[in-house]
Amino acid sequence: MKKRYPLVSVVVVNYNGKNFLKDCFDALCASNYPKSRMEIIMVDNCSLDGSVEYIKKSYPKVKIIENDVNNYCRANNLGITRAKGKYVAFLNNDTSVDRNWLVELVKVIE
Numbered sequence: 214m215k216k217r218y219p220l221v222s223v224v225v226v227n228y229n230g231k232n233f234l235k236d237c238f239d240a241l242c243a244s245n246y247p248k249s250r251m252e253i254i255m256v257d258n259c260s261l262d263g264s265v266e267y268i269k270k271s272y273p274k275v276k277i278i279e280n281d282v283n284n285y286c287r288a289n290n291l292g293i294t295r296a297k298g299k300y301v302a303f304l305n306n307d308t309s310v311d312r313n314w315l316v317e318l319v320k321v322i323e
Contacts, residue, residue: 217323218246218247218250218319219250219298219299219300219319219323220250220251220252220297220298220299220300221246221250221251221252221298221299221300221301221302221315221319222251222252222253222254222292222296222297222298222300222301222302223241223251223252223253223254223301223302223303223304223315224254224255224256224289224292224293224296224301224302224303224304225237225238225241225253225254225255225256225303225304225305225306225308226255226256226258226285226288226289226292226303226305226306227255227256227257227258227260227264227306228257228258228259228260228283228285228306229260229261229262229264230260230262230264230306230307231260231262231263231264231267232262233306233307234255234264234267234268234306235271236307236309237304237306237307237308237309238253238268238271238272238275239309240308240309240310240311240312241253241304241310242272243312244310244312244313244314244315244316245312245313245315245316246315246316246319251315252276252296252297252298253272253274253275253276254275254276254277254278254292254295254296255268255275255276255277255278255306256277256278256279256280256288256289256291256292257277257278257279257280257288258280258282258283258284258285258288259279259280259281259282259283265277265279276295278291278292278295289303300319300322302315302318
């Protein structure tokens, strides 16, 4: 029986967290979940530290939404409205996930 991997959108809200982003996005990119079934979205809350430019250069497949205010709840909602996945996972920018985190999470949900 073939495993089923639904599309999952991972939303990461960022505000001046450039120093956290490498660990967060490297861990997401190293995930065992199929890359074609994981959409990564960063919603930036008006950062002034070059976060957006860093993600554009270092992680070109990450979708970036630039919020026009620094509002965490609004940023998560913007991520949801743009998400295409069957499921949406929220992470803080200072999170580094285990390689199997999403495989195991989806296994339980499904």
